[in-house]
Amino acid sequence: MAKCLICNSRKGKRKCIYKNGFICSLCCGESRSFDKCDGCTYYKDTKSIRNYKKVPFFSLSHMSEDFSLQDQANAIESAICKFDDEQNGHLDDNVIKKIIKQLLDRFHFKDEKTAFSNKLEENGFISVDRAIKEDLSSKSSDEIVKLLGTIYRSVLRHNEHRRAYIDFIHEHVGSRIGKGARLIKGLP
Secondary structure, eight states, X not given: OOBOTTTSSSBOOEEETTTTEEEOHHHHHHHOOHHHHTTOTTOOOGGGGOOGGGSOOOOHHHHXXXXXXXXXXXXXXXHHHHHHHHTTTOOOHHHHHHHHHHHHHHHTSOOSSXXXXXXXXXXXHHHHHHHHHHHSTTSOXXXXXXXXXXXXXXXXXXXXXXXXXXXXXXXXXXXXXXXXXXXXXXXX
């Protein structure tokens, strides 16, 4: 059996599509990237194994005691409500969950590029990201991650029906009408 084409010290047992020959498992694991390894059976895209439930978050008790954190979360959630209003109330919680995951991909997992399934998700991402930039510009990336992690958990908790989370935030947070300003429907 031939030696690894990368380290030239161990036996090359894995067929490498990039090197067009055999490499050892250690070099395979250490040198993988999407650019070189897309399509290889040994390559697993890191997005497919991300555990969003392990993203840092603020506890419910912490959120309920800290009005400043509530206001910060409201900035994000009011942007979600505004986006839902722009879609004539046709969004469901699964779309919101995908948008929050994409925001976590950017802020927590540090993805430079974001891939969207469709234009709706892209527009939602842009809308919420804009609100974060405008209303939370003084916050660190870590604080934004914890807010997004908290909101992600809230979406999961409200998984009773397809719009449970969206209906909840419409009722309690309202739609963003400008920087730091919200409108809650039904209030006099």
